[in-house]
Amino acid sequence: MKINISFKPSYAMATVFLNEGESIKSESGAMVGKSDNISIQTHKAQSGGLLKSLKSAVLGGESFWMNTFTAHRGAGEVKLAPTLPGDIVQVELSNQTVFVQSTGFLASDPAIEMDTKFQGLKGFFSGESLFFLRLSGSGPLLISSYGGIDVMEVNGTFIVDTGHIVAFEDSLTYEITKFGGWKSFFFGGEGLVARFKGRGRVWVQSRNVPGLGAWFRENLPPRKK
Amino acid sequence: MKYTISHKPTYAILNFVLSKGDSVKAEAGSMVYMDEAVEVKTAFGSGFLSALARKILGGESMFLNTYTAKEEVRLGIAPEFAGDVQELALNNESLILQKGAYLCSDSGITIKTKFGGLKSLISREGVFLLEASGTGKLFISSYGAIYKKEVTEEFILDTGHLVAFEPTLKYKVQKTGGWKSTLLSGEGFTMRFSGSGTLWMQTRVRKGLIDWIMGFLPR
Numbered sequence: 001m002k003i004n005i006s007f008k009p010s011y012a013m014a015t016v017f018l019n020e021g022e023s024i025k026s027e028s029g030a031m032v033g034k035s036d037n038i039s040i041q042t043h044k045a046q047s048g049g050l051l052k053s054l055k056s057a058v059l060g061g062e063s064f065w066m067n068t069f070t071a072h073r074g075a076g077e078v079k080l081a082p083t084l085p086g087d088i089v090q091v092e093l094s095n096q097t098v099f100v101q102s103t104g105f106l107a108s109d110p111a112i113e114m115d116t117k118f119q120g121l122k123g124f125f126s127g128e129s130l131f132f133l134r135l136s137g138s139g140p141l142l143i144s145s146y147g148g149i150d151v152m153e154v155n156g157t158f159i160v161d162t163g164h165i166v167a168f169e170d171s172l173t174y175e176i177t178k179f180g181g182w183k184s185f186f187f188g189g190e191g192l193v194a195r196f197k198g199r200g201r202v203w204v205q206s207r208n209v210p211g212l213g214a215w216f217r218e219n220l221p222p223r224k225k
Numbered sequence: 226m227k228y229t230i231s232h233k234p235t236y237a238i239l240n241f242v243l244s245k246g247d248s249v250k251a252e253a254g255s256m257v258y259m260d261e262a263v264e265v266k267t268a269f270g271s272g273f274l275s276a277l278a279r280k281i282l283g284g285e286s287m288f289l290n291t292y293t294a295k296e297e298v299r300l301g302i303a304p305e306f307a308g309d310v311q312e313l314a315l316n317n318e319s320l321i322l323q324k325g326a327y328l329c330s331d332s333g334i335t336i337k338t339k340f341g342g343l344k345s346l347i348s349r350e351g352v353f354l355l356e357a358s359g360t361g362k363l364f365i366s367s368y369g370a371i372y373k374k375e376v377t378e379e380f381i382l383d384t385g386h387l388v389a390f391e392p393t394l395k396y397k398v399q400k401t402g403g404w405k406s407t408l409l410s411g412e413g414f415t416m417r418f419s420g421s422g423t424l425w426m427q428t429r430v431r432k433g434l435i436d437w438i439m440g441f442l443p444r
Contacts (some may be wrong), residue, residue, distance in 0.1 A: 206303045219431075
């Protein structure tokens with residue numbers, strides 16, 4: 001499998017080249033186009049029980065359905081793109097686990113296991129529906145964002161505005177805390193932030209969807225009843 | 226203070242590496258990430274009344290955060306809206322900014338609201354501008370890319386495309402050509418700059434995006 005990402009960072013699209021017999025799993029609706037010899041199989045987001053997929057769909061903000069594309073009778077390509085204008089980054093997993101912000105999953109090697117990590121009150125208080133998909137195994141993973149994606153190496157404590165988190169390695173722990181002192185918390189415009197601890201990588205996006213939403217709410221007329 | 230700007234021009238983000246003691250003042254809500262060894266202070270922009278005026282009239286947050294590095298740290302600052310970030314340097318001088326164009330600056334630069342005068346009442350982009358003055362780096366943001374133009378004689382700019390200009394330039398708000406053009410050309414009012422100085426313009430207008438979306442909304 002070989003992956004090319006073009007049109008970064010605003011309108012990124014991933015072209016996945018599959019050899020005969022190889023597959024890629026993507027969120028539903030992400031396909032732009034594909035070769036004729038590539039089959040599509042639509043299935044529940046997660047192997048295992050119905051409840052597991054339902055949990056991902058309800059809590060993880062991901063589609064209940066996923067598509068697996070497989071090359072038959074020779075090689076072929078699938079082109080994939082997320083819904084929002086933004087970036088795509090390829091992360092190569094090698095027998096490890098990363099957490100991806102609920103809407104940040106675009107595609108992965110089918111060998112990578114997916115589960116929803118329930119964030120409990122941490123996610124609840126963040127106001128940014130902070131649910132993460134837990135992806136573990138080996139192979140390529142494609143994450144997508146609103147805005148451009150930068151990878152930050154953390155060694156110690158690192159603070160990220162909750163709306164800007166795309167993904168992080170499970171070698172890091174995090175807690176949701178207020179930003180600075182009480183005055184900064186109320187007036188500093190950041191509200192709650194994630195405080196990562198340990199050693200590992202965090203992927204951040206340069207814009208955040210709640211900010212875009214707030215701007216539209218300010219400028220568009222109210223929705224009619 | 227070192228920095229890079231990545232993801233230009235659509236989703237630009239400022240990535241600072243601050244040395245111990247360096248300070249950056251930024252619009253509230255613009256922090257994306259930072260190392261822990263940063264002291265954050267939230268304060269009214271430049272005094273309460275000036276901050277209030279800026280909030281009500283200038284379209285910016287009342288509050289500015291000042292980030293001071295306690296050791297070498299990383300700090301990411303980005304505007305809320307899609308667009309570009311441009312670095313400018315002030316040397317004991319001032320610059321006039323479109324409201325909303327201020328992103329962050331050296332802590333030595335002050336930001337005040339400036340009344341654009343009666344002439345600006347008729348422009349659809351509002352009457353108030355911001356004035357940045359002092360010495361140090363200033364970072365402005367836009368919707369669309371930022372284009373820099375050296376004005377030597379006269380230059381006419383659609384009011385919505387204004388980002389910033391040097392106060393050595395004078396301007397008048399005026400109709401675009403005759404009344405027929407003003408009403409029907411889609412250009413509305415324009416600013417006629419004269420004198421000699423630098424003008425920064427943005428290649429898109431937020432109001433244009435909103436008007437475009439409104440056209441598709443159910444009535």
